[in-house]
Amino acid sequence: MCKKSIHNYLFTITLLLSAPAMSQDIVLAPPGLSAQTVTRDVAEYTSREQDLMASVKAEENGQYTLLADEFEVWSGQGSDWQSKSEWLQIIKQQRNFTIRNLSVRLLDDFAVVSFLLETVQGRHNKRSAQFIVDLWRKSTNKLTVRYVSDLTPSTLSFLSRQDRKI
Amino acid sequence: MRKFLLPLLIAQALAVNAFAEGREQNNEVYSISEVEDLAPAPTSNATITSYQWTKDVHSSRKASKGTASIISPLMVPHTGPTTIPRTSAINVMSTVNTTPIFWGSSWTNSTFASDKIVGLTVWYNNLHSSPYISAVSEYTTLNHLFIMSKIDTSATNVNSSNSGNVLAEVCKVVGTANLNANGYYPVYTDVARGTANYCAYHSAGTCGGKLVQFAFFFSLDNDPGCDPVSPYAPPAGSAVAQKPGLVAGVSSAYQQSQGLAALANVSAHELMETVTDPAYFPPTGGGYWGGWYDLTGAENGDKCAWTFGPSNTRLSAGTVLIGGFDWKLQGEWSNKAQNGTGGYPTQGGLLKGCVTGS
Numbered sequence: 381m382c383k384k385s386i387h388n389y390l391f392t393i394t395l396l397l398s399a400p401a402m403s404q405d406i407v408l409a410p411p412g413l414s415a416q417t418v419t420r421d422v423a424e425y426t427s428r429e430q431d432l433m434a435s436v437k438a439e440e441n442g443q444y445t446l447l448a449d450e451f452e453v454w455s456g457q458g459s460d461w462q463s464k465s466e467w468l469q470i471i472k473q474q475r476n477f478t479i480r481n482l483s484v485r486l487l488d489d490f491a492v493v494s495f496l497l498e499t500v501q502g503r504h505n506k507r508s509a510q511f512i513v514d515l516w517r518k519s520t521n522k523l524t525v526r527y528v529s530d531l532t533p534s535t536l537s538f539l540s541r542q543d544r545k546i
Numbered sequence: 547m548r549k550f551l552l553p554l555l556i557a558q559a560l561a562v563n564a565f566a567e568g569r570e571q572n573n574e575v576y577s578i579s580e581v582e583d584l585a586p587a588p589t590s591n592a593t594i595t596s597y598q599w600t601k602d603v604h605s606s607r608k609a610s611k612g613t614a615s616i617i618s619p620l621m622v623p624h625t626g627p628t629t630i631p632r633t634s635a636i637n638v639m640s641t642v643n644t645t646p647i648f649w650g651s652s653w654t655n656s657t658f659a660s661d662k663i664v665g666l667t668v669w670y671n672n673l674h675s676s677p678y679i680s681a682v683s684e685y686t687t688l689n690h691l692f693i694m695s696k697i698d699t700s701a702t703n704v705n706s707s708n709s710g711n712v713l714a715e716v717c718k719v720v721g722t723a724n725l726n727a728n729g730y731y732p733v734y735t736d737v738a739r740g741t742a743n744y745c746a747y748h749s750a751g752t753c754g755g756k757l758v759q760f761a762f763f764f765s766l767d768n769d770p771g772c773d774p775v776s777p778y779a780p781p782a783g784s785a786v787a788q789k790p791g792l793v794a795g796v797s798s799a800y801q802q803s804q805g806l807a808a809l810a811n812v813s814a815h816e817l818m819e820t821v822t823d824p825a826y827f828p829p830t831g832g833g834y835w836g837g838w839y840d841l842t843g844a845e846n847g848d849k850c851a852w853t854f855g856p857s858n859t860r861l862s863a864g865t866v867l868i869g870g871f872d873w874k875l876q877g878e879w880s881n882k883a884q885n886g887t888g889g890y891p892t893q894g895g896l897l898k899g900c901v902t903g904s
Contacts (some may be wrong), residue, residue, distance in 0.1 A: 404724075407827075414709050415823075415845055416744035417815045418773035423852045427870040427894040478842075483743045544837075 403521040421484040425493045425516070430477055432523060436471045444468070455528040467526075474501040490524075491516040496531070509533070619897050620881045621838040621846060622823075637836030638686040639759075639821045641728040644670050645693045647719050650702040650736030650765075658736060658767070665806040665871075666734070667695055669813065672869030678814065681878040682846070685822045685838055693729075696720065702737050703797040709749045712762045717753035725753060730807040730820055731760040732813060739764040745772035745808075749826030750833065758826040759824050761816040766808035774854070776874035777862045781809035801871060814875040815847035822846050849879035866902055877902045880886035 418426075432446045444464075453462035482495035493514040500507050513527040624637075627872030646666055652658040671692040673679060682688055698719045705711055716731045739745065748761040766772045773782040779802050802810075823845045839845045854864025855877045864874045877900035883889025884899030891898050 405754055414747045415819060415848070416747040417772075417812050417851060418744050419739075420773075420852050421771055422743050423893055431894065473551065485741070500547035 414519050418482075419484070421486065421491070425484050425491060426479060428516070428521075429493065431513070433471070433474075433477060436468060437474075445508065446521070446523055448524040450521065451523055451525065451526060453526045455530070457530075461473070474499045475505070476500050486518070489518050491518055509535075526544055532540065549825070576773070592747060595679065598621070618841055618848075619899065621840045621844075621849075621879060623838055624834075625835055637824060637826045638838070639684050639688070639728065639730075639824050640731050641689045641691070642817070642821060643691050643693050643726045643728050644730045644732065644817070645720065645726070646670060646695045647716060647731055647733045648695065648697045649700070649706070649715055649719075649733055650745055650890065651699050652736035652765075653697055654699050657803075658765075660802070660803045660805060662734070662803065662806045662809060663695060665802055666809060666813065667692070668869040668871065669810050669873065676866060676868040678866045678868065678875060679903060681901050681903040682818055682821055683878060684882050685846075688821055690817075693726070696861075702735050704737070706735055706737050706741070707762055707764065709747070709751070712749070712760060713751040713753070716758055716760050718902050722756060724752040725756040725758060729759065730817065731758060732816065733760060734763045734809060739766070739769055739772060745769075746812040746816055748820045750827070752827055757825075757827055758818050761813075761820065763809060763812060763816075764804065766812070767805040769808065772812065772872045773804065773808045774811040774852075774876070776784060776802070776804075776807035776811070778802055778865075778872050778874060779804045782808075802873075807874060810873050811875055814878075815851060817843040818878045819847040844879075846879040847876070850877040850892060853891070853893055853900050854901075855900055855902040864902060875902060 428446070435444055435446055447464060451464045451467075453467045455462070466470070476499070478498040480496040482493065485492045493516060495512055496509060497512050498507065498509045509531040511529045511531055514523055515525045516522070517524050520536075568633050648659075648663055653663070670690075673692075674688075674690045679688055679690060696719050698715065706715075712733050715733060717725070720729075720731065742764065745765040745766060746761060748759070750757065750759050752758060764772070768783045770782045775781070778800065780800050782804050784804070823835050823839055825833055826836035827833045837845075840849065853876060854874060856863055862872075862874065864876065866875045867873075877890065879892075879899050880889055880901045881899065883901050884897060888901060889898040890900050892900055
């Protein structure tokens with residue numbers, strides 16, 4: 381082995397030895413230890429999604445003021461959409477819900493709102509999680525369409541971790 | 547020589563990997579427990595909202611207006627894992643020594659800097675004598691002290707909002723030896739928010755074993771998503787947004803720039819959350835929120851974000867007099883106000899526990 385190669389090896393070893401030491405000098409906040417001030421849009425649509433769930437649960441005498449007449453739900457299960465009445469029946473079975481990682485993009489007259497929805501429903505407290513994309517029409521303040529993707533527990537865990545890495 | 551070097555290199559590589567895996571494994575355990583609990587510690591916490599339907603409330607509201615029933619809106623003290631020795635039962639800050647850091651090459655640009663450095667210095671330096679400080683009086687008796695500002699004109703980049711990079715910036719600018727045990731280091735950058743869903747955040751870490759409570763702020767110039775719409779500053783995006791400087795005693799005029807007004811509002815949010823819910827790093831490793839937050843993980847600032855209380859003495863909602871200037875600041879959550887009187891409504895109007903101090 382030539383002298384230059386030995387020098388390179390020694391340099392590499394020095395770097396490797398020093399890597400843990402450098403890492404331990406500055407310890408990053410663990411995932412989860414960052415608390416954000418969300419934007420006005422996120423705060424507003426978080427409140428609106430809660431109001432929507434509340435109005436469905438309370439039934440509003442059958443009038444759902446936050447749902448557009450043409451409201452429908454699309455998911456990856458089957459090629460057909462879910463009608464408003466079918467969706468309402470499912471929501472009413474939910475015992476509690478958690479909204480996380482809500483984000484908002486404003487595009488002309490629409491707000492594209494995405495979030496993770498964790499729900500507990502039924503007598504056996506079945507837990508599930510979905511990634512939701514809602515299209516709210518701003519001029520009417522009504523939800524026009526919802527896209528739903530079911531999440532596996534491992535996917536939810538992964539997304540939650542990502543959320544904490546700012 | 548090569549005979550010895552290769553095994554040594556492999557061993558070193560394995561050691562580094564083991565170190566990395568250990569961190570990742572800890573992180574995963576932390577995350578999974580949070581997901582399963584459905585009542586996590588605050589993690590970007592304003593984005594997590596839990597509701598539970600209770601039979602009696604649901605049925606009683608069935609015929610009337612539908613509203614969600616929160617399990618309990620009150621914040622409760624957290625002491626972290628019971629297996630870890632604590633120095634106090636509840637982790638709050640009673641003494642806060644603030645050192646704002648202005649990071650980015652734009653801080654040498656007088657148009658960008660405008661009145662922000664002077665304005666935030668006035669804000670932090672006089673906060674202790676303002677009524678706003680009493681918004682946290684039920685959780686701690688706060689003694690707030692402004693130390694001095696630091697300006698680092700080294701360039702920022704798209705990764706500057708990363709909490710690890712912000713922590714490294716604090717440690718670099720302040721110096722590990724100079725870190726204050728009661729220190730709070732808000733870092734104001736020249737990085738625009740872009741499409742991020744947050745305006746600022748507070749976090750913590752350690753440098754050389756010393757605890758660092760810090761916060762990160764985007765530049766909020768002309769950013770309507772993070773603008774309090776202060777009557778004391780021009781509207782976001784207006785042509786005069788950067789023109790005015792801080793003008794004392796002219797509460798109805800544009801006495802501060804829009805960027806300064808926006809930073810002051812989110813500064814109140816982050817400081818008050820750091821005071822009531824600072825991160826805790828036990829010697830045994832890991833990190834925890836150890837102070838006050840509610841069952842959804844929301845801290846006092848989150849629960850009243852983008853709401854502005856009535857003002858009896860000043861011109862506009864949310865107005866707080868600090869250092870002779872009027873500032874429009876969001877309220878902070880008060881359990882006492884929610885249970886009694888004196889509070890104003892949260893976003894959505896379901897609760898009434900927000901206060902701006904008196």
